[in-house]
Amino acid sequence: MTFLEPTVARRSLIVTTVINAVLVGGAVMTVFPFIWMLSVSLKLPQDVFTYPPHLIPHPFAVGNYAKAWSFVPFLRFYINSFIVAGAVTIGQVITCSLAAYAFARLRFPLREPLFMGMLGTMMIPGQVTMIPTFLIIHWLGWINTYWALIVPGLASAFGTFLLRQFFATLPKELEDAAIIDGCGRLGVLRRIIFPLSLPAIAALSIFTFMGTWNSFLWPLIVENHTTMFTVPLGLTYFQSEYVTEWSLLMAAAAMATVPVLVVFVVFQRQIIRGIALTGLKS
Amino acid sequence: MLVRNRTTGSVIRHAKRWQNTWSGFLFVLPTVIVLLVFVAIPMGDSFWMSFRNWNLFGPSHFVGTQNYADLIRDPLFRQSAWNTLYFTGVSVPLTMFMALVVALLLNRPLRFSTVYRTAFFAPVVTSMVAVSLVWSLLFDPTYGILDFLLKAVGLGGVGWLSQPGWAMLGIVLVSAWKGLGWDMLIFLAGLQGIPEPLYEAARIDGANGWHQFWRVTWPLLTPTTFFILVMSIIGSFQVFDQVYVMTGGGPINSTNVIVFYIYQQAFQFFHMGYASAMAWVLFAAIFIITLIQFKVVGRGVNYDVS
Numbered sequence: 001m002t003f004l005e006p007t008v009a010r011r012s013l014i015v016t017t018v019i020n021a022v023l024v025g026g027a028v029m030t031v032f033p034f035i036w037m038l039s040v041s042l043k044l045p046q047d048v049f050t051y052p053p054h055l056i057p058h059p060f061a062v063g064n065y066a067k068a069w070s071f072v073p074f075l076r077f078y079i080n081s082f083i084v085a086g087a088v089t090i091g092q093v094i095t096c097s098l099a100a101y102a103f104a105r106l107r108f109p110l111r112e113p114l115f116m117g118m119l120g121t122m123m124i125p126g127q128v129t130m131i132p133t134f135l136i137i138h139w140l141g142w143i144n145t146y147w148a149l150i151v152p153g154l155a156s157a158f159g160t161f162l163l164r165q166f167f168a169t170l171p172k173e174l175e176d177a178a179i180i181d182g183c184g185r186l187g188v189l190r191r192i193i194f195p196l197s198l199p200a201i202a203a204l205s206i207f208t209f210m211g212t213w214n215s216f217l218w219p220l221i222v223e224n225h226t227t228m229f230t231v232p233l234g235l236t237y238f239q240s241e242y243v244t245e246w247s248l249l250m251a252a253a254a255m256a257t258v259p260v261l262v263v264f265v266v267f268q269r270q271i272i273r274g275i276a277l278t279g280l281k282s
Numbered sequence: 283m284l285v286r287n288r289t290t291g292s293v294i295r296h297a298k299r300w301q302n303t304w305s306g307f308l309f310v311l312p313t314v315i316v317l318l319v320f321v322a323i324p325m326g327d328s329f330w331m332s333f334r335n336w337n338l339f340g341p342s343h344f345v346g347t348q349n350y351a352d353l354i355r356d357p358l359f360r361q362s363a364w365n366t367l368y369f370t371g372v373s374v375p376l377t378m379f380m381a382l383v384v385a386l387l388l389n390r391p392l393r394f395s396t397v398y399r400t401a402f403f404a405p406v407v408t409s410m411v412a413v414s415l416v417w418s419l420l421f422d423p424t425y426g427i428l429d430f431l432l433k434a435v436g437l438g439g440v441g442w443l444s445q446p447g448w449a450m451l452g453i454v455l456v457s458a459w460k461g462l463g464w465d466m467l468i469f470l471a472g473l474q475g476i477p478e479p480l481y482e483a484a485r486i487d488g489a490n491g492w493h494q495f496w497r498v499t500w501p502l503l504t505p506t507t508f509f510i511l512v513m514s515i516i517g518s519f520q521v522f523d524q525v526y527v528m529t530g531g532g533p534i535n536s537t538n539v540i541v542f543y544i545y546q547q548a549f550q551f552f553h554m555g556y557a558s559a560m561a562w563v564l565f566a567a568i569f570i571i572t573l574i575q576f577k578v579v580g581r582g583v584n585y586d587v588s
Contacts, residue, residue, distance in 0.1 A: 049424075131554055257409070260407055
């Protein structure tokens with residue numbers, strides 16, 4: 001038996017090495033577009049299409065970033081995206097946890113039909129409701145305002161469902177004690193349910209923020225003033241204005257992606273746990 | 283608050299019920315109003331509009347099923363429907379297969395597993411518009427790095443986004459690259475749910491890695507695979523951003539997909555009724571495919587671990 005062990009060990013070493021090699025290859029291929037984006041964003045325009053291509057820019061044209069930043073109101077796009085994604089996220093956490101708590105714990109007439117109806121809305125693709133929603137926004141005079149981007153996002157059937165499933169797993173006794181002590185339902189939600197549900201709330205917030213930040217088709221329809229553009233809209237605007245300026249375009253793309261990537265790498269443990277949580281629940 | 287520390291049980295229950303009713307209503311009210319105004323009512327409105335002709339400015343006319351009849355005869359609609367199916371048929375299996383391979387390789391103690399996972403997942407968090415710009419550069423037919431690398435192995439000279447036969451594959455590549463991390467993560471969660479004793483039992487019975495995969499992993503992973511499949515197909519039917527940024531539906535409509543065509547009809551030509559009819563066809567397709575999947579695939583899905 002003992003003389004077999006080195007062979008087994010060597011075999012598993014070979015397997016591990018092969019697996020690592022495949023994963024390194026895949027990971028490098030996955031990350032490469034980002035690296036190339038950064039590389040081109042630091043090249044002088046005449047160096048973008050040298051043949052053969054080279055990875056390290058020479059010289060480093062850091063000025064591309066300042067140019068891209070000043071050619072279009074990039075700061076404004078960022079502020080717009082922050083306002084919209086932030087408002088939608090905060091709003092959704094509030095509306096979803098209120099509704100989720102009611103569906104999980106409270107008895108009221110029409111509870112079941114309302115819950116089923118809400119689940120039903122999850123099956124409807126946004127493209128079906130897009131045109132009438134645009135008309136409602138138009139009728140409200142909200143075209144080219146933040147309201148157009150914020151208000152339709154202030155509720156979420158998915159988020160309510162997610163939180164309801166989470167709230168339902170929490171022990172009821174904690175609430176009963178608080179209610180006997182004179183705590184209202186809102187107080188129970190705020191002081192007991194909310195602190196116990198932080199993983200689910202965090203997951204919902206990350207999803208909502210990411211989704212709103214990256215959304216494109218809806219802002220494209222309701223915003224047509226440059227001052228109201230979000231980051232993705234701003235990028236397509238940049239593309240249409242400076243179509244052949246690849247180094248500037250990549251600087252703009254880098255300014256849109258790098259902050260998101262940094263946030264992801266810093267919070268990746270929470271983000272990935274949140275996604276696994278929600279992915280499995282639904 | 284009314285009942286604090288004093289009265290009998292029945293009064294407490296009565297007060298509690300009254301409070302529950304009102305709290306319940308008030309708590310769901312914001313969600314119900316928003317979903318009603320921005321989903322339910324537009325849903326009905328869109329159906330109604332699909333039987334009318336309206337250009338956004340003048341009056342609208344009832345045209346019966348004319349819009350739907352026109353759709354069937356519209357070659358561009360047929361092409362965009364076919365393009366959407368083609369995109370889905372290629373990108374969903376490709377992404378899922380690669381994601382499963384990566385998940386299987388990552389589902390073991392490896393020193394750098396977090397680093398690998400981060401790398402594969404990174405594209406998921408970025409905006410499709412930004413990465414589509416980056417890929418447009420990679421795909422450049424004369425100077426793009428992809429072409430350079432392909433030439434090195436004797437291929438190349440492919441107009442990834444400029445040749446009708448290739449453009450859709452370019453869109454597929456971007457989508458697969460961006461979607462892989464998401465599928466991988468769900469697959470990993472599914473793999474971690476498979477009890478280890480099952481593998482031990484299989485090994486004792488002399489099953490090698492290949493057998494373990496087909497007899498243990500694959501059957502027990504079917505709920506996960508099924509979930510990813512349904513979500514991916516629904517998502518692929520709605521592809522838009524990458525098409526808008528990379529090809530604008532071209533060349534010669536070879537990448538024009540349903541949602542892009544809806545967007546064009548509604549917000550460039552202002553054919554609101556026609557676009558609504560198309561949106562309803564898309565909805566019906568998504569609905570039917572979801573039903574078929576739950577009926578047909580659902581039968582072979584293994585939800586039982588025992």
